[in-house]
Amino acid sequence: DTGVSQDPRHKITKRGQNVTFRCDPISEHNRLYWYRQTLGQGPEFLTYFQNEAQLEKSRLLSDRFSAERPKGSFSTLEIQRTEQGDSAMYLCASSLGTEYTFGSGTRLTVV
């Protein structure tokens, strides 16, 4: 297992388009987290899963955002009707306990 993988690494989209990001966690990790990071800021929690169950969603996650983790394996984060304010790095992490392993992130630019 090579760690947490995120795809794509970069995404440029026009305002109003939908985008979907994928995260493949470390296979034995049952917890998966999504964070958003803007320039010069720390990661902000968006949502997390334990196995396939989505246990918590941040208030930052508007109705345009949806995340899934079918079968408790990979996860997808979809943003509908993107806005310029959605431009950020989207980070995925997985864990079995207290230590997170992060992916390299997907950088979204909305033009």
Add this chain to the structure above:
Amino acid sequence: AQSVTQLDSQVPVFEEAPVELRCNYSSSVSVYLFWYVQYPNQGLQLLLKYLSGSTLVKGINGFEAEFNKSQTSFHLRKPSVHISDTAEYFCAVSEETSYDKVIFGPGTSLSVIP
């Protein structure tokens, strides 16, 4: 709810000099504490963590941190920095009773000057 404050947004330091990056947290319950490092265009990597036991925690790359419950602090230190330590450093906290989520501070940008 927990929160993390990192008072210094940028810390320049000369190579081989010591450095301290400050972190204070706020929580109504017992916490776990973490320091993560982020190199340019990379994800975050765990430097060290405090869960329980000794308040002095040693991590990778020669870093250490000390948990001070009375001052609600978890400052990160290194006695002699290297150019390769140039990166963004994030202090983070989570509730001791659950593994649900980690809350990150705004980060401190460490620049090591040759």
